[in-house]
Amino acid sequence: MLPATLLTTLLLALSVAANPVLLNRSPVTLPISRRVNVTSVHNLVRHDQARAKALKAKGAARAAGHESRAIINEQVVNQAVQYVASVGVGSPAITYSLVIDTGSSNTWVGADKKYVKTSTSTQTSNQVSVEYGSGSFSGTEFTDQVTIASGLTIPEQSIGVASRSSGFDGVDGILGIGPVDLTLDTLSPATNSLIPTVTDNLFANGVTSSHSIGISFEPTTTVESPNGEITWGGIDSSKFTGSITFIPLTTTSPASEYWGINQSVRYGTSTKILATTAGIVDTGTTLVLLATDGFNKYQSATGAVLDISTGLLRITSAQFSNLQSLFFTAGGTSFELTANAQIWPRSLNSDIGGSASRIYLIVSDLGSPSGEGLDFINGLPFLERFYSVFDTTNRRVGLATTPFTKATTN
Secondary structure, eight states: OOOHHHHHHHHHHHHHHTSOOOOOOSSEEEEEEEEEOOOSTTHHHHHHHHHHHHHHHHHHHHHTTSOSOOOOOOOOOOOSEEEEEEEEETTTTEEEEEEEETTOOOOEEOSSSOOOOOTTOEEEEEEEEEEOSSOEEEEEEEEEEEEEETTEEEEEEEEEEEEEEESOTTSOEEEEOSOGGGGTTOEESOTTOOOOOHHHHHHHTTSSSSSEEEEEOOOOSSSEEEEEEEEESSOOGGGOEEEEEEEEOOOSTTGGGSSEEEEEEEETTTEEEEEEEEEEEOTTOSSEEEOHHHHHHHHHHHTOEEOTTTSSEEEOHHHHHTOOOEEEEETTEEEEEOTGGGBOOGGGGGGGTOOTTOEEBSEEEOSSOSSSSOOEEEOHHHHTTEEEEEETTTTEEEEEEOTTTTOOOO
16 A cells, blocks of 8 residues: 555656646746625625535545545535636636635636637546535536636646536636645546646646745725735745745644644733644635634633624724734744734625624634644635745745735725
């Protein structure tokens, strides 16, 4: 029996060998846009908790050597905040709006805009399906030409073409950039096959010199804003300040199945919220989630109350004036989430069913206690304040401050 890591490497090598990439350019940058897409109240919390539950269940099943398709029965909810990239598929290329997701690894289309077959479309013998907790898709595997940026093309990228999807209104699918192991058991009948991600194909064929991704988000106060970028094969030094702190991937399951790290969380100078524990960094999570016991400590420290209309914590103007920073310590560095970074953009309160005059916090309950191997999720509000690097080769996540780390835009 081959060790799991060696088997993964062999499967991936065999897969990418059949998928050449045109052009040799590194790094490659793709603009991305932030969208707010809320269709009912409580969507922010409900979506994130459903996603977290699915991530934990699937990760635990994989770590135990069981089938990865854990059964999660949750109400389908559209993601409230999404970062979306325009990606071309086919020849001539049809443009699809795909959600950037570090918590999953399948790339697929067909949720909103239906897939259009072109001269480069080839249907395989496989069906494909993925459960996300708050949504899902199933359909057929195709290989097709995928254009990431002008002149940069992967001739035969595996993609899923959805015949059924739920929870993805307003977008066409997902550009999955999580660890490639997450694609195992998503195909049928080829359940033991890995599906090389776009990142894998770019690196394996020499287009990018580094098997890594750099992501830049920025806080915004509008419903839709082109305020981010994803860079394959390198970093964009203009998007961060100081140096990057690299944090080894955690070995604690189930966080170890994703872009998981170990960190502690502190409120102000001395209030411990979470001792050093494992969790994940995730572009698919709208809020910052803390294990229930940590969330309760945070609520107590801030004096916040639960807002019935939005499902978020709410504070008064006086409490906001006294709100202290939240410190996330990982890799020997403390990353400061300022008071302003802890609140939902007030200009978007009505978009989440809130009142324009109120102040809502973006820290919410993970929905499970600490000690279960995935005790926090550093979601979009965190990533909008820090540059992030997802380094497959060295099995690490990088974080750095940006010009927006201490912005007061919210």
